[in-house]
Amino acid sequence: MKLKNLDQEQEFIRSAEPKQLVAYVVNNRFSAQAEKQLIKRGITEASLFYIKAYGLKEPAQVEVFRANRPQLVDAVLESAADPCRTIALLLTHGEYNTVMKYLKRHDVPQYTERDIVWSGSEKAIISHINRHRISMFAKYDLIMRGNHNIIMLVIAKGRLNEREKLALLTRGTYEEVNFLIETQSNRKEAEKLRQMKMIRFNSRKKVEQFIARRRFVQEAEDFFFKHGAFSLLVKYVMHYQIPNGQEMILKREDRPEILSYLSKHWLCEASEKLLLKRGIHAEIKAYIKKHCFHDEPEVHFVKRGNHREIMLYLANHSLCDEAQRELIYRRNNEEIMYFISRYPLADIAVEALCKCGSDTAFDLWMQDLPRRQNGSEDLAFASAKAVFHRPAAKTKNPAREFLAASPAWHRL
Numbered sequence: 001m002k003l004k005n006l007d008q009e010q011e012f013i014r015s016a017e018p019k020q021l022v023a024y025v026v027n028n029r030f031s032a033q034a035e036k037q038l039i040k041r042g043i044t045e046a047s048l049f050y051i052k053a054y055g056l057k058e059p060a061q062v063e064v065f066r067a068n069r070p071q072l073v074d075a076v077l078e079s080a081a082d083p084c085r086t087i088a089l090l091l092t093h094g095e096y097n098t099v100m101k102y103l104k105r106h107d108v109p110q111y112t113e114r115d116i117v118w119s120g121s122e123k124a125i126i127s128h129i130n131r132h133r134i135s136m137f138a139k140y141d142l143i144m145r146g147n148h149n150i151i152m153l154v155i156a157k158g159r160l161n162e163r164e165k166l167a168l169l170t171r172g173t174y175e176e177v178n179f180l181i182e183t184q185s186n187r188k189e190a191e192k193l194r195q196m197k198m199i200r201f202n203s204r205k206k207v208e209q210f211i212a213r214r215r216f217v218q219e220a221e222d223f224f225f226k227h228g229a230f231s232l233l234v235k236y237v238m239h240y241q242i243p244n245g246q247e248m249i250l251k252r253e254d255r256p257e258i259l260s261y262l263s264k265h266w267l268c269e270a271s272e273k274l275l276l277k278r279g280i281h282a283e284i285k286a287y288i289k290k291h292c293f294h295d296e297p298e299v300h301f302v303k304r305g306n307h308r309e310i311m312l313y314l315a316n317h318s319l320c321d322e323a324q325r326e327l328i329y330r331r332n333n334e335e336i337m338y339f340i341s342r343y344p345l346a347d348i349a350v351e352a353l354c355k356c357g358s359d360t361a362f363d364l365w366m367q368d369l370p371r372r373q374n375g376s377e378d379l380a381f382a383s384a385k386a387v388f389h390r391p392a393a394k395t396k397n398p399a400r401e402f403l404a405a406s407p408a409w410h411r412l
Helices: 006-015 018-025 032-041 044-054 058-067 070-079 083-093 096-105 112-119 122-131 136-145 148-157 162-171 174-182 187-201 204-213 218-227 230-240 245-250 255-264 269-278 281-288 295-304 307-316 321-330 333-342 347-356 359-367 369-373 377-389 398-404 407-411
Strands: none
Touching: 006 032, 018 044, 032 044, 032 058, 044 070, 058 070, 058 083, 070 083, 070 096, 083 136, 112 122, 112 136, 122 148, 136 148, 136 162, 148 174, 162 174, 162 187, 162 218, 174 187, 187 204, 187 218, 204 230, 218 230, 230 245, 230 255, 245 255, 245 269, 255 281, 269 281, 269 295, 281 307, 295 307, 295 321, 307 333, 321 333, 321 347, 333 359, 347 359
């Protein structure tokens, strides 16, 4: 049965099961406003079936482009009755990355708008903005060009998307950002922009007073991580114990401040992995001079195989059992000898040494055994067992000869 009016259509769309929606649209089309409600409901199967069967009127097309749902965007473009008009709507309302992907896949004709923007003529651009609704490409380009009069007109005439607002907050003047905030009807959006304006323009003291009382909203916090003063960022992360805060600090481009931070703070395991993934020698050096890694990053650090970094690390820290084994498997005799001279070997590292360690490294470990043993017979017997499980060397091994003459090995 066909629904009689908009209220019935909207109520049906809100309450119907997905299968009921699909069954209804097989034989019936919604009004323009109800189409918009259908897209907002977010049931992909019903929306796709409807678009392929009937297409969408402009309000619902705009809703699809703003929602940035790739399947629906493709379906709308394929079923468009007026492709040029639909592409224009996509350029005006679509999400930036989606539009760029579409432009790369299809041969989209050049628009005169681009020529006007690139001309740089303030009079021509203002005239065009007053007569037409400009695309997001033009808005972003005009904001980046920095002409105050044009930017104020762009803010007044068209709703800016997140990318355009961020560009304005990053590059715009105090007056332009203030005007942007004044045009916001949504209180939450206005508060977010006020916080971002404070990060950009206010003194460090005022920002510090703010973060002592409360935390930024999510979008403003992301902006703060990228553009806030580094010293305040460190205080903010520590004050609110932000889980991924250390990773955000490492992604900053403030090299001297990052090196100072690494020398003073022990990173969490995830941040240590990021530090090693970045692979910047100066940062790793600053960190390992003062701090040791967690076990898993430590194993990865040894596997990376940077000799200078490993030697510096061993000068200050021992290794976990698995990292010791990886060190032996590297077969770098200088590193192995240096480690054995400073630290005791774990059982799995001893096994690795027996399998692939050099004779000089093995002899050094055996010679150093009395100091490590401290009266432990178990260690002595384990050491003897290690000797007799080691492949026979081509040259004489004093340690092997000594233990062969000792009754201790008979008890193994």
